[in-house]
Amino acid sequence: MSAVTLEKKSKKGSALAFLGVLAVLVLVIVLENTLNPNKNIIVFTALKKGAVYALVAASMNLLNGFTGLFSLGQAGFMLLGGYTFGILTIPVAQRDSVYYIFDGSAINFSITEAMQNLFGGSGVGGAVGFVLGAIIALICAGLVAAFFAWLIGLPVLKLKSDYLAIATLGFAEIIRAIFQWEALGRVTNGANALKNFPTLASFNITNAEGEIVLRLSTFVAFAISGICIWLIVLLINSSYGRAFKAIREDEVAAEAMGINLAKHKRMSFIISSFFAGIGGALLAMFMNQVQAKTFTSTMTYEILLIVVLGGIGSISGSTIAAFLYMACSEWWLRFLDVPTSFKTAGGYWAFVIVLALAAVGITALLVLRRRKAGARKFSEMWSACVLGVVILGYDIYYYASATAKVPFLNSGFRMVVFSVIIMVVVLFFRKGLFGDKELSDVFRRLGRTKKAAPAEAEGGAAK
Amino acid sequence: MQFAVSILLSGISVGGQYALIAIGYTMVYGILRLINFAHGDVFMTAGLILVYAAASMPLYISVPLMIMAIAALGFCIERVAYKPLRSAPRMSVMISAIGVSFLIQNFATYYTGGLPQSYPRLPFLSESVIIYGTSTKWVTIVTPFLVLALVVLLQILINKTKIGLAMRAAAKDFETCQLMGIKINSVISFTFVIGSTLAAIGSLLYFTNYTQIVPLSGSMPGLKAFVAAVFGGIGSIPGAVIGAFIIGICENIIKGTSFTVFSDAFTFALLIIILVLKPTGLFGEKVTDKV
Amino acid sequence: MKKIIALVLALIMVFALCACGGAPVAEAPAEDSSAADSSAAEAPAGENVVKIGVFEPLTGDSGAGGKQEYLGMQYANYLTPTVEIGGVEYTVQLVPADNASSADRSPTAAAQLVSEGVSVVLGTYGSSAAIAAGPTFESAQIPAIGVTCTNPQVTAGNDYYFRICFLDPFQGTVLANYAFEQLGATKAYLLGELGNEYDNGLLNYFEEAFTGLGGTVTKDNFPQNNSDFTSYLNKAQSEGADVIFCPVSIAYSTQIVALAKDMGLTTPILGSDTLDNNTVLEAAQGSSVDLRVSTFYADGANPEFDAGFKEFINSSSENLTNNGGNDNIAAVSVMGYDAYYVALEALKAAGSIDSTAVQAALWDVQYEGVTGNIAFDDVNGDAVRDTAFIKIADTANNTWVSGGSQQVAG
Numbered sequence A: 001m002s003a004v005t006l007e008k009k010s011k012k013g014s015a016l017a018f019l020g021v022l023a024v025l026v027l028v029i030v031l032e033n034t035l036n037p038n039k040n041i042i043v044f045t046a047l048k049k050g051a052v053y054a055l056v057a058a059s060m061n062l063l064n065g066f067t068g069l070f071s072l073g074q075a076g077f078m079l080l081g082g083y084t085f086g087i088l089t090i091p092v093a094q095r096d097s098v099y100y101i102f103d104g105s106a107i108n109f110s111i112t113e114a115m116q117n118l119f120g121g122s123g124v125g126g127a128v129g130f131v132l133g134a135i136i137a138l139i140c141a142g143l144v145a146a147f148f149a150w151l152i153g154l155p156v157l158k159l160k161s162d163y164l165a166i167a168t169l170g171f172a173e174i175i176r177a178i179f180q181w182e183a184l185g186r187v188t189n190g191a192n193a194l195k196n197f198p199t200l201a202s203f204n205i206t207n208a209e210g211e212i213v214l215r216l217s218t219f220v221a222f223a224i225s226g227i228c229i230w231l232i233v234l235l236i237n238s239s240y241g242r243a244f245k246a247i248r249e250d251e252v253a254a255e256a257m258g259i260n261l262a263k264h265k266r267m268s269f270i271i272s273s274f275f276a277g278i279g280g281a282l283l284a285m286f287m288n289q290v291q292a293k294t295f296t297s298t299m300t301y302e303i304l305l306i307v308v309l310g311g312i313g314s315i316s317g318s319t320i321a322a323f324l325y326m327a328c329s330e331w332w333l334r335f336l337d338v339p340t341s342f343k344t345a346g347g348y349w350a351f352v353i354v355l356a357l358a359a360v361g362i363t364a365l366l367v368l369r370r371r372k373a374g375a376r377k378f379s380e381m382w383s384a385c386v387l388g389v390v391i392l393g394y395d396i397y398y399y400a401s402a403t404a405k406v407p408f409l410n411s412g413f414r415m416v417v418f419s420v421i422i423m424v425v426v427l428f429f430r431k432g433l434f435g436d437k438e439l440s441d442v443f444r445r446l447g448r449t450k451k452a453a454p455a456e457a458e459g460g461a462a463k
Numbered sequence B: 001m002q003f004a005v006s007i008l009l010s011g012i013s014v015g016g017q018y019a020l021i022a023i024g025y026t027m028v029y030g031i032l033r034l035i036n037f038a039h040g041d042v043f044m045t046a047g048l049i050l051v052y053a054a055a056s057m058p059l060y061i062s063v064p065l066m067i068m069a070i071a072a073l074g075f076c077i078e079r080v081a082y083k084p085l086r087s088a089p090r091m092s093v094m095i096s097a098i099g100v101s102f103l104i105q106n107f108a109t110y111y112t113g114g115l116p117q118s119y120p121r122l123p124f125l126s127e128s129v130i131i132y133g134t135s136t137k138w139v140t141i142v143t144p145f146l147v148l149a150l151v152v153l154l155q156i157l158i159n160k161t162k163i164g165l166a167m168r169a170a171a172k173d174f175e176t177c178q179l180m181g182i183k184i185n186s187v188i189s190f191t192f193v194i195g196s197t198l199a200a201i202g203s204l205l206y207f208t209n210y211t212q213i214v215p216l217s218g219s220m221p222g223l224k225a226f227v228a229a230v231f232g233g234i235g236s237i238p239g240a241v242i243g244a245f246i247i248g249i250c251e252n253i254i255k256g257t258s259f260t261v262f263s264d265a266f267t268f269a270l271l272i273i274i275l276v277l278k279p280t281g282l283f284g285e286k287v288t289d290k291v
Numbered sequence C: 001m002k003k004i005i006a007l008v009l010a011l012i013m014v015f016a017l018c019a020c021g022g023a024p025v026a027e028a029p030a031e032d033s034s035a036a037d038s039s040a041a042e043a044p045a046g047e048n049v050v051k052i053g054v055f056e057p058l059t060g061d062s063g064a065g066g067k068q069e070y071l072g073m074q075y076a077n078y079l080t081p082t083v084e085i086g087g088v089e090y091t092v093q094l095v096p097a098d099n100a101s102s103a104d105r106s107p108t109a110a111a112q113l114v115s116e117g118v119s120v121v122l123g124t125y126g127s128s129a130a131i132a133a134g135p136t137f138e139s140a141q142i143p144a145i146g147v148t149c150t151n152p153q154v155t156a157g158n159d160y161y162f163r164i165c166f167l168d169p170f171q172g173t174v175l176a177n178y179a180f181e182q183l184g185a186t187k188a189y190l191l192g193e194l195g196n197e198y199d200n201g202l203l204n205y206f207e208e209a210f211t212g213l214g215g216t217v218t219k220d221n222f223p224q225n226n227s228d229f230t231s232y233l234n235k236a237q238s239e240g241a242d243v244i245f246c247p248v249s250i251a252y253s254t255q256i257v258a259l260a261k262d263m264g265l266t267t268p269i270l271g272s273d274t275l276d277n278n279t280v281l282e283a284a285q286g287s288s289v290d291l292r293v294s295t296f297y298a299d300g301a302n303p304e305f306d307a308g309f310k311e312f313i314n315s316s317s318e319n320l321t322n323n324g325g326n327d328n329i330a331a332v333s334v335m336g337y338d339a340y341y342v343a344l345e346a347l348k349a350a351g352s353i354d355s356t357a358v359q360a361a362l363w364d365v366q367y368e369g370v371t372g373n374i375a376f377d378d379v380n381g382d383a384v385r386d387t388a389f390i391k392i393a394d395t396a397n398n399t400w401v402s403g404g405s406q407q408v409a410g
Helices: A003-034 A041-066 A074-089 A092-098 A111-118 A123-156 A161-179 A182-188 A217-237 A239-249 A251-256 A261-287 A297-310 A315-332 A345-372 A378-401 A413-428 A439-451 A454-462 B002-032 B039-056 B059-085 B090-112 B138-160 B162-172 B174-179 B184-209 B219-232 B237-256 B260-277 C002-022 C035-040 C063-079 C106-115 C127-140 C168-182 C197-213 C230-238 C250-263 C278-284 C303-314 C317-322 C331-350 C355-362
Strands: A212-214 B128-131 B134-137 C049-056 C082-085 C088-098 C120-122 C144-146 C161-163 C187-193 C216-222 C243-245 C269-271 C291-295 C366-369 C372-375 C387-394 C399-407
Touching: A003 A217, A041 A074, A041 A217, A041 A239, A041 A261, A041 A297, A041 A315, A041 C106, A041 C127, A074 A111, A074 A123, A074 A161, A074 A182, A074 A261, A074 A297, A111 A123, A123 A161, A123 A261, A123 B260, A161 A182, A161 A297, A161 B090, A161 B219, A161 B260, A217 A239, A217 A261, A217 A315, A239 A251, A239 A261, A251 A261, A261 C106, A297 A315, A297 A413, A297 B090, A315 A413, A315 C106, A345 A378, A413 B059, A413 B090, B002 B039, B002 B134, B002 B138, B002 B162, B002 B184, B002 B219, B002 B237, B002 C230, B039 B059, B039 B090, B039 B184, B039 B219, B059 B090, B059 B184, B128 B138, B134 B138, B134 C250, B138 B162, B138 B184, B138 B237, B162 B174, B162 B184, B174 B184, B219 B237, B219 B260, B237 B260, B237 C230, B260 C216, C049 C063, C049 C106, C049 C331, C063 C088, C063 C250, C063 C303, C063 C317, C063 C331, C082 C331, C088 C106, C106 C127, C120 C331, C127 C144, C127 C161, C127 C197, C144 C331, C168 C197, C168 C243, C168 C269, C168 C291, C168 C387, C168 C399, C187 C197, C187 C230, C197 C216, C216 C230, C230 C250, C250 C269, C250 C278, C278 C291, C303 C317, C303 C331, C331 C355, C331 C366
Parallel strands: C049 C088, C049 C120, C120 C144, C144 C161, C187 C216, C187 C243, C243 C269, C269 C291
Antiparallel strands: B128 B134, C082 C088, C291 C387, C366 C372, C387 C399
């Protein structure tokens, strides 16, 4: 692909991305203020968490997908961001109660309060000051994470692929231990949670009676995350972004082209960590508290799975996958955790029949795959039938046991189903939702086919 | 003195148990260049299977049954989750490994109902013995010797047998050895079976000492065993064993001081230091990247 | 093409489950389902239903405790499935949501309950999940009754979080006094999990009170998912501690007690309410371990309740598993039981199922529960309690025996 088309693509892409983000933001404000807040709270909670993870996944994708540096330190940088935000914004009056074990905090200063006072205490001025203070605190959160990334990057960025992954994972664990250390208790509150700092709900506009006039909590999460993702997209489409991609494709060739490997790797690592720090601060605002034990390596794995599900090297993929992931794990599949019984005979029979069909279907699919791969003899095919036979056997057993209880449903089953879905995607849809394409690429293709004759469009889609 | 002996003893015993897990990591990595993140969870599953098996049958049946089941599990994981991705980029395989690890942990949570399970008492191994005035279990004494014996056996297997030759060839050059007519898939399956069997034996020793199993029981020992494998030079079995002993002992020394907070962190710090100073680990071979 | 078939099949599997699980409910629950199911299953339509949310960890580190707490609520629901609110008979439906013992999953679990339209929430076991979910309940104006979350920060500054148990500062002080006065200890070894605010909060209060009395302490933290406690217990022994205080979660305490048993340790092990659990007790079985715990409820204080609850546990194998495999009564179950009745009292007093009315009514609720009199103070909505019970493990018979009660003035 020539440089000219790249340039064109980037301009169009970023403009489209910007418009898309804007439309989503407006929609979120409208929906949050028109829908019943209590009935639909689960929707907005899942959306907020999705927005936070979209940012973190995009930042991880910048590093893993675009620069080809396999880092597993995301949770550590999020922890740094979350704590920085918390420490800087807890109101001074609340500090004693938050740091109650350590008899008060070592830092008696709150950016949001300071800015509020600067802009005249309360009312509109106070609100402006509060927002400004929160933004400054968010940027500080990113900067602290970026600073540590620079520090960590000095030794570890020389390492290759898996070694880099395990070293960054190790660093995340070390950071967690340091933040839990009692000796730093007056700053980090030791093992205890930091709370009472501004959360997403603090951005809701209330009247004098304390009633909420305008709900902005989901909007704020979307806005911050949206702006950061937009910045990431801009970066990727800049000359730096092209350098990152060159490094990903071939380090030696990139170096030969005159790209400074060390400098660009460091830059990508630091910028990714900066946004991970902001993501951590957002997560703290979402959780209403921040505590080191939340930021485990499991969290990093989850983010990595989101990146892969969305497509390594696709920011829109990461964003959409983050929302799908959160909606599935936190909302849509929750009913799987509650034991229930079939209430109607229809549901019962539907279950028995669908299970039998699924057994047959899976067997047929696997056998077909084997045949295509060239297997003919029974000895080569039998293993493809095992799964189907097991499912069918269970179906018959369930039918024979004559109970109306829905099988399996119990606490924890949601996560089992969820991890099976992930495995199916990882094994059968290796490229994830988007591969390395962006949403704008998809739009452009659609636009092109619209201009063309309908018959041609069909031909294009079938390809 | 008594305190020092107790620390050293538990360090050696933990180190031996890490070693048995680390061998599985190092062998798989040697051939496939894959960090098998699910290995720690296979180790945990071994513990859980014995809990359930021992509840319904005597130990002399349930222990061999458990080891066979875990070997089969290792085989299945490789066939289902890694083999279809043989030609995919390494990152995809690693993600698949993380996915398997997720699945095993979530399934264990579901099956146990999230309740910690108590490991059955094994005769002899669980009994106490007093050494230099420190009370400990027989398993502590048995572990290092058992590990040494297994490593010697493994070395014989790798250096003297045909399948061992095939494994060494596969580790050296994956593609060429396929050309030479080695059935690479059976070699890889065999490697997973050996790794899982050792992890199953390791779980016998480990959970005899630390008797509660929760779905996350395998993740930290797994991670540390991997660190040990890297520390000793990944791909090298003696390296993994020595690395595991060093890490086990260091970790327990730190637990004896007032910096217990950093006992896990120290393991990782050690890893980073060794990676920066000598990226191939203590006994790793110098590999030139094929560009 | 193959991929599409695979995707379709996977979707069929998922949606089959969805369709069955989420199918609208029209008929009464099947007769053969156990008591536990009928409480979780949805109530018959056409009647008045009041929903009570159960916000508990059913998986994760605190899964065992959460399940026992839920069991107490299920028993209470089984005994009293209806309540009369404002002259109308309502069927009570328990709606569980699993917060997986983790702070980042708590807001969504709480949101799930809010969107189900519950009138009041019970739970949770473990304070950090409660702290994370507090603002969600507050903004939705649904009152939550903390059952055994003992951290002061749960209710501080949140008018919608109440709690019926005592607090960490109280418990830590009580145990320090007990160790110093009753056990005659002057040197204590404190052990907690790194990064767990419950453990470290208690250790701090214990340390404060114990050193105030003239004792000395050594404090250690072990890392998360640690499973090797040999060095810690050896350290305690070599430093000549008179008492080991380890208010850690069930999984860890079981390992510590089992290890103490193997080492033949006779130093008293002092624990907090988390150690009052059957798995811990079983680990000490048949040994010379001197295990003492502080708890909310003294076993045998109410024989009638004990007999009924044991029968309920033994009535289904699922209940038995959730209780840890035997029918010993955990204090958290009793607390869950009491919490359910406190919620019913509040609903009655409010005279409506509107959650804000319930919140307003909760401040004045007085209830004589199995664990003693329950009332809330008007500052934070914390329970007014001044007594903790001490239980000693009877390792020969695998039960607890009472070690008396301990009070702190004020």
